Amino acid sequence: MIFRQLFDATSGTYTYLLASRPGGEALIIDPVLEKVDRYLQLIRELDLKLVKAVDTHLHADHITGLGALRDRTHCITVMGEHTKADVVSMRLAEGDRLEIEGMRLDVLYTPGHTDDSYSYLFADRVFTGDTLLIRGTGRTDFQNGDPRAQYDSIFNKLLKLPETTLVYPAHDYKGDTVSTIGEEKLFNPRLKVKSMDEYAELMNNLKLPNPKMMDVAVPANMRVGLHQEEVAGKGWALTAAEAIAVRSRPDVAIVDLREKSEREKHGIIPGSLHAPYPSLQEEIGLGGMLHELATAAGKRIVFLCAFGERSAMAVRAAQDAGLKNSRHISGGIDAWTKANGPLARP
C-alpha cells in the first residue's frame, strides 16, 4: 500500500493519499485548495492516477481542494449523503464502500461535529475527520453540530473498533500525527465522561471562537459543483424529461457511468448500457466501445450518472474525442427518478 499523510500548516489539516500500488489508482481524503499543486506533483512522482477526492465533512476552516482536483484530473468528488455541498459526483451512506483499484474503505456515518461527518475505515486504520481527534474531539457548536450525536458516533461506533486500529484525524494542532482507538479510550480527556449528558455539558461549554476562515470556507465549500450550466449552454445537456421522451428511440444509447454498487442501490434505466466512468477515456477513444457505437452504429450517446457531474465531464471528453452527437442527462439518475422516469434493477 502507498500511504501518505500530508499537512497544511495554515489550517492544521491532514490530507491522506492512498493507493494499492505504484502505477495504480489513488484516492485523496480532505484535500486543501492551497495545496493542490503539491498533491498533483506527488501523485505524478509516485506514478499514481487520482480517481477519487473525498471530504469527510463540509469544512469550516479551509477551502476544499475537491473542485480544483476534479477540474485538473477529472477525478470523482465524493462526500456523504448528508452533505449540503451543491453537487458532488458520488454520495455515500453508512455501510457503503468507497472503492478504488485494490482498496475498499468502509463508510461510517459519524455525525456530531457536523451533521455530514463521515469516517472511513480501511484495514488497520480509520480516517475520523473531525469526529475523533487525537486527545480531543471536533467542536459541535456550529454546522448543525450535536454533542449527543457525536457521543453516539464516538462511543457506539469508533470506540467499538479494535483497540489497535490506527486513528488518522483531519486535524491536529499539537503536532501529533496518529493514535489508536485503545490510546484514545485511555487518554482522551474529552472521553472521560460517564454519560451522554455529561459529554453534552462539556461540549456546550467550550466557548471557542469561530474559525478565522469560516465565513469564507463554508459558502465556498457548498459550491464545489461543476458548472453544469456551461455544458448545457453548449447544447450538450438533456433535461430528465427530455431524456425520458427520447429514451426508447433506436438511435439513442443511454450510457450509465456509475459504479455497480450505485446501480444496485438506486436502480438503472431500462435498456441502458454500463461503462463505469474510470474506463471512459478508453471507451470513447478510437476502437473503444462507445466510439464504435457513435460512429459505426450512428448512435447518439447520452451519458448518465448519479447527479450529472461525471456525465457532464464525460460529455466534454466525448465532444473532445470527436463524438459530436453526444449528450448527458442534467441532474443524473436523481433527476430522472424525480421526473418519474422508468427504473429497473440491474
Ligand SMILES: [Fe+2]
Ligand atoms: Fe471540521
